[in-house]
Every structure is written in C-alpha cells, then in structure tokens.
Amino acid sequence: MRLSDRVTGSFIATLGALATYGGSRLPPVPGQDVGPSAFPMVIGAGLILCGLMIALGIGRSFEEEAEADLAAVEGPPQRAQPADPLAYRLRALLPPGLLLFYVYAADRLGFVPTTAIMIFVVAVAFGARLRVALPLAALAPIAIHLIFYKLLRVPLPPGLLPMPW
C-alpha cells in the first residue's frame, strides 16, 4: 500500500494534534509543574511539525537517494503483475486477520485445530499444492505444540483436541 506523502504527512500531523489535545487534558500532579501531560504534548508538537514537513515534501531528496542506492543493489524493483490486482493486494490482510482469528478461536477450538487452519490458509495463499499444504497443516501444529507446551510450558488452550502429553 503506497500512499502519497501528503496523505501520510497529514495523518501524522493530525495524530500529533490529537496527542497534544489528549495530553493537555490529563490531570496534573498536585504541587508540581510537570506531570503526565508534558511528554505527550512535546511529542504531539514534534509530530505536527514532522507531519507538515512531510506533507510539504521536505527531506524527499534523501529518500530518493536511498532508493537509488537500494535499486543499484537489488536491481529494478520486481513488481508482480497479477491478474486481479485488488484481490492480490487484499492478501496483505491475511496474516493480521488470521492472528485475530487465533485470538477469537483458540480458546473455543483449541490450539491444534486453530493453528492447523491458519497454516493451511497461508500455505494455500502462497500457492502450495494440497499434497504439501494438508500434511503441513496436520503435522506442524503438533510439533509446535510439543515444543511450546511440553518443553517451554506455555499454557496453550487444549480446546476440542487435547494432546496426549
């Protein structure tokens, strides 16, 4: 997701303004000049300043230089040309989405079934064939469970499929 500097700069300036406002409303410590509001307000002011500078394109020349250096090392940027760019780009939401799925489902389904689903989905998204993705989804969660539950004693939720150890 590549946004223009104007968009990201304005976003940062807005965030800075909110931080300054939110900071200024924090209750002071009785009898002292500086309290919990000082630091957020300093940061907020800095963010507003940086955000405006970014939106105005100050410092852009440094970035172009660094990009040119990197391009010299890595060759011309390899852009994927998928058939459906939107669907392709939406795959970026998959990893955070699956992590949230884990948070939602782990206690209900249990560790092994939940992570089996996660691994299967990601493997398929990377283009793995079913004969790779299915065994991976079946075996990897059990191995991870063994390491973290048995050796490292992390209390992973048993759910519907408790492991024998």
Next chain:
Amino acid sequence: MNELIEAFRLVLAPDVLIAILLSSIYGLVIGSLPGLSATMATALLVPVTFYLSPIAAVASIIAASAMAIFSGDIPGCLLRIPGTPASAAYTDEAYAMTRKGQAEVALGAGLWFSALGGIAGTISLIVMAPILAELALNFSTFEYFWLAFLGLMCATLVARSSPVKAIASMLLGLLVACIGMENPGGVPRFTFGVPELLGGVEAIPVLVGVFAVSEVIRALVSPEPPPLPRRKFGSILAGQLALTRKYWRQMTRGNIVGIIIGVLPGAGADMAAWVSYAMSKRFSKEPEKFGTGHPEGLVEAGASNNASLASGWVPSLLFGIPGDTITAIAIGVLYMKGLNPGPTLFTERASSMYALYIIFILANILMIPLGIVMIRVASTVLRAPRATVLPVILVCCAVGAFATGNNLFAIVLVAIFGAIGYVMENNGYPVAAMVLGIVMGTMVEQSFVTSLIKSDGSLLPFFERPVSAILAAMTISALLWPVFIWLWKRIRHRPQEQAL
C-alpha cells in the same frame, strides 16, 4: 581471578553450551532465508529464553544474532537477495564474485572476516565497558536524558530514508510508549478504556509484529524468489589467509568503524556495513574494480557489521540504552533475568559480565565450523519453499507473543503492529526508529520529567553539567546533520549546473 573462573564455570554448564549450539544453528538458518532478518530471529527467540537460566538466555541471543548476521551473506552471494539488511551493502559485489565463479572466496570472506570482526568487537567491549562504567557512575538524569535522546537521534540518522520521516517514526514510537499507567502522574494515559492497555504496550509483541508479521505480508504480495541452482563448493577457507594478509588494513579499518558505529546508541550492523563499504571504495587504490567482484569492500564491510554487533552491547549493558534493534530485545531479556543493565552490573555481577565476554568469543569461534557446514547445505536450505516456512513462522509469531505474558491481547498487538509495520515500511517510514522509540520511551520520559522537576522547570541545567553539555551538543548536531548534508550538496552541485 575468582570471578573469571566462576565465569568459565557458568559458561561451561551443559545447558548453556546446548543453548549456544542450538541457537547458533537456528540463527544460521533464519538469517540465510531471504527476508527473515537477524532482529526477527532474536525476537522469536525471546519466549524460549524465559525458560532458560540467565546466562543461557543471553548466550542464545548472542549466538543467534551473530550467526544470523553472517548467514545473511549467503543468499546475497548466491541469489543477489540479502538475507538480512546488514548484508545489503555488499550483496552486489558478492554476487558479482559468484558470477565470476568465486562463490567460495566470497562466502569464505564473509565467514572469516565476520568471525574476526566479531572477536575484535568483543575485545572492544571488554576494554571499553569498564572505563565507561566508571564514567557512568557519575551520570545523573540529565546525562541519561541526553544519552537516550542521542540514541533516538542516531536511529533516525542511520535510517536510509528521509530524516523527517525517520524522526516522525521515532516520535510515533514515543507516543506509543506514552500508553499506560507508567507515567509521572500514575494516571491511565491514552488507554481509551481498554484495561489491557493499562500496563502499556509491551515491546516484544511490537517487535514480532513489525519485523516478522510484516515480512510475511510482504512475501504474500511479492513474487517468489528464483530457485537456487545446485552447486558444489570448493574449499571455503582456502585463500582467506592470503586475503587477510593483503587487506589487513581494510579489515582493521572495518573493525574500528564497526565498533564506533555499534557503540553509538541506536546505530547498528546495517549502518556499519554501508559506511564501511563506502569508505573502502573511497580509500581504495583500485576503486574502479568495485562492483565487478572485488573482495576488498567485502572484507571491510563484513568485518564491520559483525564488529558492530558486539560493541552494540556497550550502551545496552551500561546504560540500558540499546545499540540497535537486536540489543533492544536483549535489554528486555536482561531485565527479565535480573541482570539489570547499568554500571553496577560490572561491580556486582562481574562473573556474569565475564561470562558474557566468553560467550561472545565462543560464538564467533563456533561460527567458522558451523558456517562452513551452513554454506555447504545452503543450496538445500534455500530450496525450502516459502509456502512451507512462512505459515509456520506466522504461528510461531502468535505463540511467541502469547508466551511473553500468557495473554491473548499480545497477539492482537502483533496483528496491529504487523499491519502498521508493513504500511510504514512501504511508505518510507523506517520501523526500526519506531521500535527504538517504544523501547526507550519510558526511560526518556522519566529522565526528562525528573530533570525538569529537579531544575524547577528550567531548561538551563540540561546544558550546564560538562558531560551533559557534550552529549547535548552531539544530539543537536545529529538533529542538524541532514540540514548540513543538504546544504553541502546544493553548494557542490551549483557550480556544475552553472557550467552547463
């Protein structure tokens, strides 16, 4: 002397030795996979360190990070894709050597000079740390404030991006660090009524999110790297002694530059490699050969990035201020294990400090045999398809973050920061600066507010104490440095434009 013997006893314990060996192998494998960086290897190691003894925990971090920095050279050399950002500076050179049929020499140089650089960095740590510890005992909150601020400024200077964006990322990190109750007033700040946020945002889920999950996202939307052709390697260390003799000056210079950059809080191995490679080219007798498969720059940059890794521990151990993102993680582990960073570490826990030195040297010696094995099996490891490695990494991110406090909210943080990290990196906002902001936020605020209370709200005492004034001058010049560079470039380019 007793302490030294005690230190050897600590290191030679079976659990420590096993931890070093296993984490070395782990670091070599993760570092060699393109996109999986040394920082990520370290971040995913943290949950494992909970269950180790203090020395074994620190040992596993030292060993894994040193190995990962070296093995990042392998895919750079064979595929022209740097395995870790620290190898990016000389990837082109190493790949050019591979094309000339000198892959053994390039990989051997990476290995040999990495190990020597690591040992040089360790010696600098041994020499410098006690001297600086003495100095640090006299530090007050004013010095700590400037030191932490200097670290944050360096982190923005070294980011290879727009300095304004880097400072913005750093401030974002500081803003995230404001969340929670740990502030001068002890009031809930920016928690938006979410009880989980009262304790603040933990650094480990953030690190796992921005360094591991965002990598998985990036891989999902980018094409698969080309498969590695199978190849047989000749002797890997043959010719390295000749290279050492021929380029000992470059090696020493690389070591020194690496050590200096490592000691600077905030600047780490990637920067050391870029600076050293550029320096090698500038001072070389045959600069025209650079980029065509010439080992000189490889020697200097390889020596530099591993040296910076060890000296990066100097500010971390002495002040609790991370030298780079890897030591930012290590500091968290040190606190957790009761080895609180600070100058008193050297007087009260001297044997642990010696043990740390021994582990560094051991890891760098172990790097040579394990590295040779890794190079030989690299063609097999690098063939592991992304479709099998990355799904497992994603699950490890979830489990690893969960293990840090056994709460599910950590996984929510991983997901959020994974997405934030991906968007930031794509738009030229360096995530390392944000991470250092989060890690150091509480410390910066505490020293800032305490100093202000001590001085009755006046800013003058921040510049009055001698050490404090020097640190302030360094920090402000770091802030103004990009402006100097920009002006200098304008002045230099103007005559050329007029001539046209």
